[in-house]
Amino acid sequence: MRQSVPKVSVPDRPSLEGLEAKWDRRWAEQGIYRFDRTRPREQIFAIDTPPPTVSGSLHLGTVFGYVQFDSIARFWRMRGKEVFFPVGWDDNGLPTVRRVQNHYGVRCDPSLPYQPDAWIQAEPGHERPVSRRNFVELCHELTASDERVFEEVFRGVGLSVAWELVYTTISDRSRRVSQRAFLRNLARGEAYLSEAPTMWDVDIQTAVAQAEMEDRPTPGAYHRLRFHRADGGDVEIDTTRPELLAACVAVVVHPDDPRWRDLVGTEVRTPLFEVGVPVVAHPLADPDKGTGVAMICTFGDTTDVVWWRELGLPSRSIVGRDGRLQAERPDWLTTEAAAGAWAALATKTTASARRETATLLAASGELIGEPRPIEHEVRYYERGERPLEIVTSRQWYLRNGARDEQRRDALLAAGRALSWHPDFMRVRYEHWVGGLNGDWLVSRQQVFGIPFPVWFPLDEEGNVRYDQPIPADEATLPVDPQSDVPPGYTESDRARPDGFVGDPDVMDTWATSSLTPQIAGSWEDDPDLFARVFPMDLRPQGPEIIRTWLFTTVLRSQLEHGSLPWTDASINGWILDADRKKMSKSKGNVVTPEALLHEHGADGLRYWACSAAPGTDTAADPAQMRVGRRLAIKVLNASKFVLSMTGGSGEVTETLDRSMLARLRSTVTDTTAAFERYQHHQALERTEAFFWSFCDDYLELVKSRAYGRGHDQEDAATGSARAALSLALSVQLRLFAPFLPFVAEEVWSWWQEGSIHRAPWPARSELDLAGEDDLSVLEVVAEVLGVVRRAKTTEKRSLRSPVARLEVVGGPERLGAVDAARTDLVAAGSVAELVLREGPEPETLVVLGDASRA
RNA sequence: GGGCGCUUAGCUCAGUUGGUUAGAGCGCAGCCUUCACACGGCUGAGGUCGGAGGUUCGAGUCCUCUAGCGCCCA
Numbered sequence: 001m002r003q004s005v006p007k008v009s010v011p012d013r014p015s016l017e018g019l020e021a022k023w024d025r026r027w028a029e030q031g032i033y034r035f036d037r038t039r040p041r042e043q044i045f046a047i048d049t050p051p052p053t054v055s056g057s058l059h060l061g062t063v064f065g066y067v068q069f070d071s072i073a074r075f076w077r078m079r080g081k082e083v084f085f086p087v088g089w090d091d092n093g094l095p096t097v098r099r100v101q102n103h104y105g106v107r108c109d110p111s112l113p114y115q116p117d118a119w120i121q122a123e124p125g126h127e128r129p130v131s132r133r134n135f136v137e138l139c140h141e142l143t144a145s146d147e148r149v150f151e152e153v154f155r156g157v158g159l160s161v162a163w164e165l166v167y168t169t170i171s172d173r174s175r176r177v178s179q180r181a182f183l184r185n186l187a188r189g190e191a192y193l194s195e196a197p198t199m200w201d202v203d204i205q206t207a208v209a210q211a212e213m214e215d216r217p218t219p220g221a222y223h224r225l226r227f228h229r230a231d232g233g234d235v236e237i238d239t240t241r242p243e244l245l246a247a248c249v250a251v252v253v254h255p256d257d258p259r260w261r262d263l264v265g266t267e268v269r270t271p272l273f274e275v276g277v278p279v280v281a282h283p284l285a286d287p288d289k290g291t292g293v294a295m296i297c298t299f300g301d302t303t304d305v306v307w308w309r310e311l312g313l314p315s316r317s318i319v320g321r322d323g324r325l326q327a328e329r330p331d332w333l334t335t336e337a338a339a340g341a342w343a344a345l346a347t348k349t350t351a352s353a354r355r356e357t358a359t360l361l362a363a364s365g366e367l368i369g370e371p372r373p374i375e376h377e378v379r380y381y382e383r384g385e386r387p388l389e390i391v392t393s394r395q396w397y398l399r400n401g402a403r404d405e406q407r408r409d410a411l412l413a414a415g416r417a418l419s420w421h422p423d424f425m426r427v428r429y430e431h432w433v434g435g436l437n438g439d440w441l442v443s444r445q446q447v448f449g450i451p452f453p454v455w456f457p458l459d460e461e462g463n464v465r466y467d468q469p470i471p472a473d474e475a476t477l478p479v480d481p482q483s484d485v486p487p488g489y490t491e492s493d494r495a496r497p498d499g500f501v502g503d504p505d506v507m508d509t510w511a512t513s514s515l516t517p518q519i520a521g522s523w524e525d526d527p528d529l530f531a532r533v534f535p536m537d538l539r540p541q542g543p544e545i546i547r548t549w550l551f552t553t554v555l556r557s558q559l560e561h562g563s564l565p566w567t568d569a570s571i572n573g574w575i576l577d578a579d580r581k582k583m584s585k586s587k588g589n590v591v592t593p594e595a596l597l598h599e600h601g602a603d604g605l606r607y608w609a610c611s612a613a614p615g616t617d618t619a620a621d622p623a624q625m626r627v628g629r630r631l632a633i634k635v636l637n638a639s640k641f642v643l644s645m646t647g648g649s650g651e652v653t654e655t656l657d658r659s660m661l662a663r664l665r666s667t668v669t670d671t672t673a674a675f676e677r678y679q680h681h682q683a684l685e686r687t688e689a690f691f692w693s694f695c696d697d698y699l700e701l702v703k704s705r706a707y708g709r710g711h712d713q714e715d716a717a718t719g720s721a722r723a724a725l726s727l728a729l730s731v732q733l734r735l736f737a738p739f740l741p742f743v744a745e746e747v748w749s750w751w752q753e754g755s756i757h758r759a760p761w762p763a764r765s766e767l768d769l770a771g772e773d774d775l776s777v778l779e780v781v782a783e784v785l786g787v788v789r790r791a792k793t794t795e796k797r798s799l800r801s802p803v804a805r806l807e808v809v810g811g812p813e814r815l816g817a818v819d820a821a822r823t824d825l826v827a828a829g830s831v832a833e834l835v836l837r838e839g840p841e842p843e844t845l846v847v848l849g850d851a852s853r854a
Numbered sequence: 855g856g857g858c859g860c861u862u863a864g865c866u867c868a869g870u871u872g873g874u875u876a877g878a879g880c881g882c883a884g885c886c887u888u889c890a891c892a893c894g895g896c897u898g899a900g901g902u903c904g905g906a907g908g909u910u911c912g913a914g915u916c917c918u919c920u921a922g923c924g925c926c927c928a
Contacts, residue, residue, distance in 0.1 A: 014890095428926065574924095630893070644890070674870085685868065798886055
């Protein structure tokens with residue numbers, strides 16, 4: 001076991017200042033993290049990284065997650081794998097639209113003409129209308145500058161990203177991949193167009209998918225309405241949505257409810273509008289709610305949709321896409337009273353129509369009592385501000401197993417085949433897949449997004465033939481059907497009878513994000529690359545997007561490739577603020593990564609992130625970052641010390657040295673196993689624990705010998721210490737490299753060639769120790785040294801003060817261990833006389849020297 | 855209402871397949887300065903692992919019930 005030491009160049013006062021900038025620049029110059037695409041698949045570790053949503057600032061949670069799996073990436077790279085570590089920016093869709101509106105103070109008005117050389121200044125707070133194309137240009141402009149800011153942060157925290165692989169979700173490549181995948185879904189019958197009731201955001205004016213909805217407690221009120229029976233009696237019905245009375249198509253009771261059995265099959269008349277509606281029975285009617293009778297409207301909530309569909313009821317829609325009651329009187333309102341009531345409600349928003357309806361009902365005597373205020377859960381778009389309405393519209397859907405048991409089972413099997421870290425996250429996937437209640441609605445009515453690559457023919461009367469979509473030719477992708485022309489037509493055919501129209505909708509952002517492996521791997525554009533990286537190894541992501549990003553990626557991969565997109569998924573936890581509250585902009589408790597990076601340094605911030613277990617919610621704790629920074633400084637100083645004692649070369653012969661290396665060897669084993677199980681926090685903890693005992697005990701014990709005091713410079717014992725120190729430092733720096741890449745690289749550069757981040761991961765074989773002697777020596781001697789220190793501290797002496805007599809009592813093993821390190825122990829403790837005595841109980845007795853000589 | 859997770863020292867958290875006196879850091883207390891480190895070092899005090907019951911030779915670690923918190927889905 002020989003360790004040859006090359007030239008060493010250690011700064012006088014090592015410091016963390018400036019390391020980030022220095023090494024980021026050198027890594028870029030030397031292409032340390034560049035992806036070598038010539039390597040075969042089995043030598044590649046491919047990561048499907050989450051593209052952060054491009055907005056004003058990078059969320060700390062994004063940095064937290066990225067740092068964690070960067071440590072994994074660095075481990076595998078040192079392990080000899082070529083790591084495919086791309087990064088993408090999600091700059092497509094509503095968040096970008098919103099940001100552009102707010103940043104520039106503009107809104108998109110598609111009716112305006114394009115202004116080619118418009119110079120639009122940022123005037124937040126305004127709402128200046130601009131053309132669609134000008135708006136899209138602003139989207140590109142702003143996201144490009146946001147992305148530069150994001151990249152700076154990512155570089156600042158030392159992510160080992162292959163920057164040549166960067167992609168954006170609005171780029172031509174992403175458009176091409178999204179559109180191609182959609183065309184294939186369409187060709188295989190997995191995508192279809194359907195006109196159906198749809199959850200609709202009335203402000204943003206777009207359809208919303210199940211995955212993007214959430215329930216929020218919202219104030220409402222029960223109104224008790226008087227419906228009229230044919231025999232002259234009344235039926236009382238509670239509703240929270242009286243404004244939908246004109247849309248009432250039936251009233252419903254539970255089939256087993258004895259109170260209303262006679263009513264079923266009869267007809268009742270609605271209040272105000274005097275429309276006859278049937279009384280029907282359905283098990284979803286809750287006898288305990290209100291009077292046990294509910295009105296069915298088209299559509300007040302999703303239960304209405306179920307009743308409407310299952311009972312074959314007619315459609316009487318009155319709410320428009322703008323969330324207002326329609327202007328013209330519905331043709332089923334025929335009486336004079338009905339017309340009068342409608343006139344008072346037309347064009348009102350649902351909220352004000354609700355109040356007006358209550359007034360009208362009170363006046364007609366058909367409102368019983370006062371409305372009773374309640375708070376109930378109401379469905380919203382997660383980015384929206386008003387409750388969702390249900391409107392009927394034509395949308396694209398993708399089959400996701402909700403209506404197909406075989407497909408659903410296949411998706412559940414995929415979830416079981418995937419390795420989850422932590423494992424319990426799998427349950428969230430299974431519940432989501434098991435609870436899907438409809439196919440995936442992928443179309444959105446928005447300005448900025450990836451258009452559907454289809455057109456529709458018009459018949460001789462100018463009607464759109466939605467049943468005969470014209471798909472784009474794959475070779476022409478990406479296309480914009482608003483400006484491009486379908487095969488076999490010319491631009492002059494647009495919007496003419498016997499001509500065509502382009503599909504005006506864009507895809508849901510998840511319809512693109514679900515294809516990140518295909519985008520990053522250049523599916524079809526670069527088949528050689530794709531074959532080398534797909535299926536990938538790891539999908540790291542946050543827990544909140546299991547039902548969206550993770551599920552949809554599995555779905556698309558299964559539809560297109562019939563395989564899982566990756567073998568492992570690692571789910572990181574939430575970031576909470578110091579008070580353990582979830583960080584959010586509205587609470588004003590968001591801490592920016594830039595500020596933390598500036599204050600604690602990259603390695604300090606990384607230490608905090610890597611200390612957290614996968615899947616565990618974690619507080620943004622500055623104290624933990626300070627600890628990390630302190631560790632990095634300690635690495636600098638301890639390394640400087642170690643390197644001051646190396647020189648020449650030697651062989652590790654001393655038992656104490658061998659004992660230290662044996663412990664390091666088991667640290668390497670544990671750390672490697674932890675990384676292989678995606679338990680980066682355990683790897684860090686083991687490495688750190690070894691390092692501190694290395695500094696506190698081994699360095700203290702060995703430094704006198706390593707200096708060569710009282711020996712010739714080339715003494716074998718000195719040579720042994722120096723070789724062991726040198727080897728231990730090399731191994732420890734490499735163990736720290738995934739967590740503290742800057743300080744590890746800095747120290748490495750003092751005495752080694754090349755980057756530590758391409759150096760081999762420490763192997764047990766480097767620490768192969770011949771011989772069978774007792775390797776617990778360090779443990780025993782460190783314990784004795786601890787007793788000596790305690791004695792000095794208790795007596796308030798300096799640790800350098802002399803010990804007159806040190807007596808160690810114990811069995812032969814204990815005494816043998818102490819004897820093996822006798823010289824080191826005596827030197828480290830300033831011991832005048834060391835006595836070993838056999839005895840039944842281990843004991844250590846310290847007699848301090850004369851205090852005056854201390 | 856269903857599901858998942860968490861509950862370990864004052865605080866923030868580790869604790870792998872159940873196995874010797876339950877670990878770390880912060881904070882706290884005391885001590886030590888200049889020959890690696892004051893952006894420091896050493897030493898110490900402090901938990902019986904939310905509660906109850908069970909399985910076991912043995913449980914923080916498995917099972918049942920229960921309380922509180924968080925998240926997801928109804």
